Amino acid sequence: MSPDSLIILPSNHVTLSCPITAFNVSIEYSHLFHQFVSTKGRIVIKLGGGLITNKNKVKTLDKDAINKVCKVIKILIEEKYNIIIVHGAGSYGHILSKEMKISEGINHDINDKQIKAVKQIREDMRELNNEVIDSLKRVNLNSTGFPPSIWAKNIGKEFIGDISIFEKKLGEIIPICFGDVVERDDEKEFGILSGDDLMYRLSIEIPDVNFTIFLLGDVDGVMDKPPDNSDAELVPIWNSNDSIRTSHNSEVDVTGGMDLKLMRASEIAKKIDNVWFLNGDRPERILQLVRTGSTIGTKIKPQ
Numbered sequence: 448m449s450p451d452s453l454i455i456l457p458s459n460h461v462t463l464s465c466p467i468t469a470f471n472v473s474i475e476y477s478h479l480f481h482q483f484v485s486t487k488g489r490i491v492i493k494l495g496g497g498l499i500t501n502k503n504k505v506k507t508l509d510k511d512a513i514n515k516v517c518k519v520i521k522i523l524i525e526e527k528y529n530i531i532i533v534h535g536a537g538s539y540g541h542i543l544s545k546e547m548k549i550s551e552g553i554n555h556d557i558n559d560k561q562i563k564a565v566k567q568i569r570e571d572m573r574e575l576n577n578e579v580i581d582s583l584k585r586v587n588l589n590s591t592g593f594p595p596s597i598w599a600k601n602i603g604k605e606f607i608g609d610i611s612i613f614e615k616k617l618g619e620i621i622p623i624c625f626g627d628v629v630e631r632d633d634e635k636e637f638g639i640l641s642g643d644d645l646m647y648r649l650s651i652e653i654p655d656v657n658f659t660i661f662l663l664g665d666v667d668g669v670m671d672k673p674p675d676n677s678d679a680e681l682v683p684i685w686n687s688n689d690s691i692r693t694s695h696n697s698e699v700d701v702t703g704g705m706d707l708k709l710m711r712a713s714e715i716a717k718k719i720d721n722v723w724f725l726n727g728d729r730p731e732r733i734l735q736l737v738r739t740g741s742t743i744g745t746k747i748k749p750q
Contacts, residue, residue: 499578
């Protein structure tokens with residue numbers, strides 16, 4: 448059976464919905480969530496901003512893409528995987544961040560505008576997070592969001608924050624986090640903590656992670672040239688010694704684009720055997736991967 452002929456079977460298992468919103472659950476009470484013992488470990492999944500939004504149009508959501516992925520996550524839960532979700536910002540965060548130079552830290556010439564922008568970006572990211580939560584609810588899965596602006600400080604993979612909140616065996620309460628504007632303890636005062644840095648820490652520090660999967664928008668994986676080149680071809684296996692031409696829209700992206708994703712993925716691959724870049728528009732390939740060990744996409748190898 449080819450990866451693209453995979454059939455997603457409906458499930459008879461339904462979980463009860465409970466009135467948990469993204470931000471009214473105190474972290475210290477997370478131990479009260481219903482627990483169960485997973486037999487297959489964890490999967491850390493990144494929903495790329497280019498998958499779930501149109502990155503060139505402010506706050507433009509792709510609900511169909513999110514819904515398709517959530518249906519597959521439902522099946523993964525039924526197959527006894529614990530799931531951690533990270534999602535990108537896309538057009539809910541990058542455009543205003545770029546305009547107000549948020550990634551560069553405080554600029555005293557436009558400080559008042561930056562403060563307003565930081566507040567707006569955080570609100571917009573929580574709105575996007577709620578869209579993901581709502582899509583999960585539509586397939587009878589409960590989740591809660593943990594905004595990094597509440598629990599994390601500083602930027603890059605060495606950020607400070609207690610990620611043990613994602614280690615709890617939460618049953619079908621799926622923890623979600625996302626790229627966000629966070630405080631810094633230096634003269635910059637604030638900056639952007641990338642979802643790719645969150646992926647790195649969650650993948651290597653949370654126990655029992657079997658798969659780390661980066662879902663991309665409308666591309667099968669890592670390509671040897673920017674995807675808009677007609678002769679671009681899929682790179683089935685990639686490591687940091689391989690030379691490829693990546694596409695980075697510097698007019699919009701403020702966190703490093705594909706280059707940062709590849710860097711963090713190769714670092715994750717030093718510990719996790721299965722680190723993959725997959726086409727998020729074909730989420731059934733996730734099932735093919737976890738069931739057979741292979742699918743259409745790019746497997747990331749350590750250096």
